[in-house]
Amino acid sequence: MKYFALTVVLALTACGADVAGDGAADTVTVNRCGEPVAYTTPREAVVYEGGSADKMFALGLAEYVRGYVMPPANPPVTESPWASEYAKVDFLSDDLLNKELVVDVAADFVLAGWNSGFSDKRGITPEILDGLGVMSFMHAESCFNYPGHPERWTPFEGLYTDLTRLGRIFGVPDRAETLVGELKARVEAVKAQAPVGEPVKVFLYDSGTEQPFTAGSQVPPNDIIRFAGGENIFAGLDERWTQVGWEPVVEAAPEVIMILDYGDQSAEEKIAFLESSPMTRELPAVVAGNFFVLDYNEGISGPRNVDGVERFGEYLRGMKG
Incomplete structure (x- = not known):
C-alpha cells in the first residue's frame, strides 16, 4: 500500500x-x-x-x-x-x-x-x-x-x-x-420517463472522416444513451473511445447521431460533413435531421454527465412524442 x-x-x-x-x-x-x-x-x-x-x-x-x-x-x-x-x-x-x-x-x-x-x-x-x-x-x-x-x-x-x-x-x-x-x-427520473418500445439506435460521432472515432461501452455517452432510452450502435465494443469503419455505421442505420462538441471542428461542421459524405448522407438520422449535440464535459466523466442524460432524455421523448 x-x-x-x-x-x-x-x-x-x-x-x-x-x-x-x-x-x-x-x-x-x-x-x-x-x-x-x-x-x-x-x-x-x-x-x-x-x-x-x-x-x-x-x-x-x-x-x-x-x-x-x-x-x-x-x-x-x-x-x-x-x-x-x-x-x-x-x-x-x-x-x-x-x-x-x-x-x-x-x-x-x-x-x-x-x-x-x-x-x-x-x-x-x-x-x-x-x-x-x-x-x-x-x-x-x-x-x-x-x-x-x-x-x-x-x-x-x-x-x-x-x-x-x-x-x-x-x-x-x-x-x-x-x-x-x-x-x-x-x-432514475430520466430512466422512468424513457420512451417505451424498441430503443432508438444512436451513433456517437466524435470526429474523423476516413474512419470515425466513436464511443464504446466504457465511456459516459454509452450510459447517457441507454438511460435515456436509446441504444448505442457500438455498445457491443468493450472499449472506451475507439476508431471504427463507416461500413458498420451504415449497416446499423442509426436513427439519431449524437455529436460530441469540442475541439477545432465545430458541431455544425461535423453535421455538414455527415450531410455531404456519400457514406453517411443517406443514413436515417441524417435524412431526418436527427442530430443531438453533446457538450464535451457532458461526455467525459464528471457531474455534467447527468446534465447530458437529462437533455438527451428530453430529446428522445420529443422524437417519440
Whole structure:
C-alpha cells in the first residue's frame, strides 16, 4: 500500500468545506484503480480538464484546488455551471498535464484520468508522482485500461465511485453521499420517463472522416444513451473511445447521431460533413435531421454527465412524442 506522510494543519473558515473536521490532516486509505493508497488531506490540488475540476467543485472543494490545466479543445470554463468556482482558482496551463508543472506549483495532489492527463509516454504517472511524494487519484472510469491494477466500472458507477472516494480523501463523506444520491435520483427520473418500445439506435460521432472515432461501452455517452432510452450502435465494443469503419455505421442505420462538441471542428461542421459524405448522407438520422449535440464535459466523466442524460432524455421523448 502506498503511503504519503504529509502533515499540514487546515485553518477552517465558516464558509469553507469542513475538511478533517478536527482541524488536522486525517489519513484515509482509498482505492486508486484497484490499489489501496493512504491519503492525507490534500491542500494544493491540481486538476486536469473539466471533469476533474467539476468533481471537486461539485463537492464544494474549490478552496483546496491549487489550479487547473485545461487544453484548448475544452469548452470555455465561463460556460461551466461552476464558472464562479473556476474564477477562484488559478489557470495553470492550456497544455497537456506534465510533471514539471506539478512540481513548479508545489502540488500535493493531482486528479486526472489514465491516458487523459496521466501518461507513460509523457512521463507523468501515479507511480512517478508517488516517488515525488505527490498524491494522485485517477478517474475510476479510466481504470479500464490502466496496466497492472484492474478495476472495472460502468461509466456512471465510475462517476459515483469517484465522488465517494474524493469525499473520503477530502474528509467530506456525508457531502459526497448527498451529492451522489441527488445525481442518482436525477438519472432514475430520466430512466422512468424513457420512451417505451424498441430503443432508438444512436451513433456517437466524435470526429474523423476516413474512419470515425466513436464511443464504446466504457465511456459516459454509452450510459447517457441507454438511460435515456436509446441504444448505442457500438455498445457491443468493450472499449472506451475507439476508431471504427463507416461500413458498420451504415449497416446499423442509426436513427439519431449524437455529436460530441469540442475541439477545432465545430458541431455544425461535423453535421455538414455527415450531410455531404456519400457514406453517411443517406443514413436515417441524417435524412431526418436527427442530430443531438453533446457538450464535451457532458461526455467525459464528471457531474455534467447527468446534465447530458437529462437533455438527451428530453430529446428522445420529443422524437417519440
